[in-house]
Amino acid sequence: MPRPCVVLLPGLLCDETVWLHQRSALVSADCFIPSYGDMNDLGDMARGVLANVPSERFSLAGHSMGGRVALEIMKLAPARVERLALLDTGVDPIAPGDAGTQERDKRMALLQIAREHGMRRMGEQWARGMVHEDRIGTPVFAEILDMIERRTPDIFAAQIHALLNRPDATPVLGALRCPTMFLCGRQDAWSPLSRHERMHEMCPGSQLVAIENSGHMSTMEQPEAVSRALLEWMSR
Numbered sequence: 001m002p003r004p005c006v007v008l009l010p011g012l013l014c015d016e017t018v019w020l021h022q023r024s025a026l027v028s029a030d031c032f033i034p035s036y037g038d039m040n041d042l043g044d045m046a047r048g049v050l051a052n053v054p055s056e057r058f059s060l061a062g063h064s065m066g067g068r069v070a071l072e073i074m075k076l077a078p079a080r081v082e083r084l085a086l087l088d089t090g091v092d093p094i095a096p097g098d099a100g101t102q103e104r105d106k107r108m109a110l111l112q113i114a115r116e117h118g119m120r121r122m123g124e125q126w127a128r129g130m131v132h133e134d135r136i137g138t139p140v141f142a143e144i145l146d147m148i149e150r151r152t153p154d155i156f157a158a159q160i161h162a163l164l165n166r167p168d169a170t171p172v173l174g175a176l177r178c179p180t181m182f183l184c185g186r187q188d189a190w191s192p193l194s195r196h197e198r199m200h201e202m203c204p205g206s207q208l209v210a211i212e213n214s215g216h217m218s219t220m221e222q223p224e225a226v227s228r229a230l231l232e233w234m235s236r
Contacts, residue, residue: 004029004082005055006234011064011088012159013123013151017143018063021223022230029234030054036069040158042166046072050080059234061085063219064191065159071169074176083179085233087226088191088216091169091199107160114153122156123148132187132215140220173202179236180206183229185214185221207233 006029008019016023016033023031032053036045046069060081062070067089074081094100114122123145128136135141180203184196193210200208209229214221 002055004234005053005058006031007049007053007058007060008033009049009060009062009066009069010034011062011066012163013119013148013156014063014066015147015150017147018217018219020220022061022219022227025227025231026234029059032058036159038155038158040161042068042072042162043076045069045162046076049073050077053080056080057082059083059085061087061230061233062089063087064089064216065163068163068166068169071172072167074172075169078175078177081178083181083233083236084176085181085183085230086196086199087183088185088188088218090191090195091173093166093168094164104164107164111153111157111160114156118149119151119153119156120145120149127217129189130216131221132185132213134213135215135217135221140217144217144220170202173199176203176206179233181209181229181233181236182206183209183211183218183226185216185218186210186212187214188216188218190216207236 006026008031010018019033034049034052039045057080060070067086094103110122110126127144131141182196182200184193186193200206211218211222211225219226
């Protein structure tokens with residue numbers, strides 16, 4: 001009997017390191033972790049993933065921006081997805097008015113730091129809000145900075161463009177027919193638990209998991225807890 005395939009989608013400036021523990025825990029499956037290269041559109045990222053997944057049917061998990069890509073995959077090829085997990089992510093487009101302008105300005109300010117002072121310097125500022133306050137200065141925080149430093153300002157610019165032009169994925173939730181899990185760090189200040197509670201309510205029959213003592217980078221901050229949740233999800 002063929003082994004199941006699990007697609008693990010990284011988020012903004014992340015690579016396979018963000019899924020390292022989960023990949024090891026999912027020993028009964030073949031895990032595929034794509035790279036988005038220099039793509040600057042979520043739909044193009046989704047199409048690239050679909051073109052390269054080594055299996056017709058697969059389970060799909062996306063973290064942060066990867067969750068947005070996962071929702072684009074659900075629009076394009078829902079029949080190929082056996083189950084869906086959305087981690088520390090969201091469905092809303094950029095907000096109108098001042099809120100959207102503020103998001104755009106903050107992201108562009110970080111890009112300017114990356115271009116002028118390097119990706120690690122940018123990461124030292126940005127990642128402080130992406131983790132639980134107890135993780136700042138720890139080895140896990142250093143691993144996150146190492147991962148950010150492996151990306152370039154041009155890749156950062158491309159992914160910022162993709163996120164600033166993100167579509168409203170709310171309609172996708174109501175159309176989901178596969179087993180679905182929403183997972184979020186309880187202290188995620190970037191994609192808060194309240195957002196995931198709302199998504200859970202919009203998706204009848206879905207599961208909601210809160211990861212204790214974790215910020216936005218739940219897969220690295222609390223790897224054992226996230227891996228347990230994914231193993232249970234795989235059994236549904």
